[in-house]
Amino acid sequence: MxxxxxxxxxxxxxxxxxxxxxxxxxxxxxxxxxxxxxxxxxxxxxxxxxxxxxxxxxxxxxxxxxxxxxxxxxxxxxxxxxxxxxxxxxxxxxxxxxxxxxxxxxxxxxxxxxxxxxxxxxxxxxxxxxxxxxxxxxxxxxxxxxxxxxxxKLLSLDPVMKFWMEVLERGSVGLIDEAEWLAGPITLKDERDRLREEYDAFLKRNRVYSAKATSKALAAAGKSFGLEAVKLDRNMGRGWVIPPLSDARGMFEARIGADGLFG
Incomplete structure (x- = not known):
């Protein structure tokens, strides 16, 4: 001055x-x-x-x-x-x-x-x-x-990224526990609906009225840590594949620029 x-x-x-x-x-x-x-x-x-x-x-x-x-x-x-x-x-x-x-x-x-x-x-x-x-x-x-x-960056995260951060921190999705996710990539099909319901509950719990719980929003945000929308076999239709938990966490941390975010 x-x-x-x-x-x-x-x-x-x-x-x-x-x-x-x-x-x-x-x-x-x-x-x-x-x-x-x-x-x-x-x-x-x-x-x-x-x-x-x-x-x-x-x-x-x-x-x-x-x-x-x-x-x-x-x-x-x-x-x-x-x-x-x-x-x-x-x-x-x-x-x-x-x-x-x-x-x-x-x-x-x-x-x-x-x-x-x-x-x-x-x-x-x-x-x-x-x-x-x-x-x-x-x-x-x-x-x-x-x-x-x-x-x-963490404080400024949009709601869907904050939700994914919670998921990565707990290390489980539906019936897929942390040990299974740590062992290798996971494929989500029916769990996608469960995740969307959890995201909807997350929005209501945090009184976020500016966002809607959609699979599209979850998939778009998930790309930041390696989520891919893929076609499964003829009978199973489409699903999401997410890298092993340690890799997904590492990519999330790299995107935010915060080392050691998940301990």
Whole structure:
């Protein structure tokens, strides 16, 4: 904020960041959003993603026509909440970091740091940032895969992926127990109806009214950990084949970027 000067602003509410009247963002180069967003707000989520990636966005001054303008915003969010950003399975917009508590209460450290920044530190930081050679680095390809980002992906999972995570964690499907699933791939036919019923109960238990329990949704989400819809023999029709439990769990973890998710 000190470096950006009049082109830096702090926002503290969703309206200031993602509301209709956003003319204050037109000249903003750096925006610090302090506890300003709830990632479950779908409307705010769309605006947030536009701020991160779109080169041109719409600005709406109060009482005036909407105008198009160059998006100059560089965004930083801070929060004490567990869920901070809407990070999907393939999230490429957010670099997420947990802040260490190692310096909590270390007054002498913060006094030295603040003194250094006030006596040339801001200018030195700006110099370092401007002169840093980024080479071919690109944010969409090089987002740091941190545990904090993995945690955000887990919290942002859609209902069907959360349900599959429960299934993989317990390690059983219908009459197929964990030992059988660990031993090799499993084929589901009649168990598909049982899974759909379980998913429906999961949605009701979690009061999720925006999703429907369908076999199609389950199959589509299952592809992320190797589920294949296959044609069985002539009498059995179609079914699903899922890799061995350890492989399926590994693929799920790799998709989320969270090692050791299933212990």
């Amino acid at each position: 000190r470096i950006a000067g009049r082109h830096g602003i702090t926002v503290s509410s969703p309206k200031q960041l993602a509301g209709n009247f956003n003319a204050h963002l037109r000249s903003a180069v750096f925006v610090f959003a302090d506890e300003a967003l709830w990632p479950g707000n779908k409307e705010a989520e769309g605006t947030l993603k536009q701020l991160v990636t779109e080169p041109v966005i719409a600005f709406e001054p109060k009482g005036k026509d909407v105008i198009q303008g160059r998006n100059l915003v560089h965004l930083m969010l801070a929060s004490n909440e567990e869920w901070v950003v809407p990070a999907g399975k393939d999230a490429r917009r957010f670099a997420v970091f947990d802040v260490t508590e190692g310096r909590r209460g270390d007054t002498a450290f913060w006094e030295r740091l603040n003194s250094q920044m006030e006596n040339g530190g801001y200018a030195a930081m700006l110099h370092d940032l401007l002169s840093m050679d980024l080479g071919d680095w690109h944010p969409a390809r090089n987002v740091p895969q941190t545990q904090a980002l993995a945690d955000q």
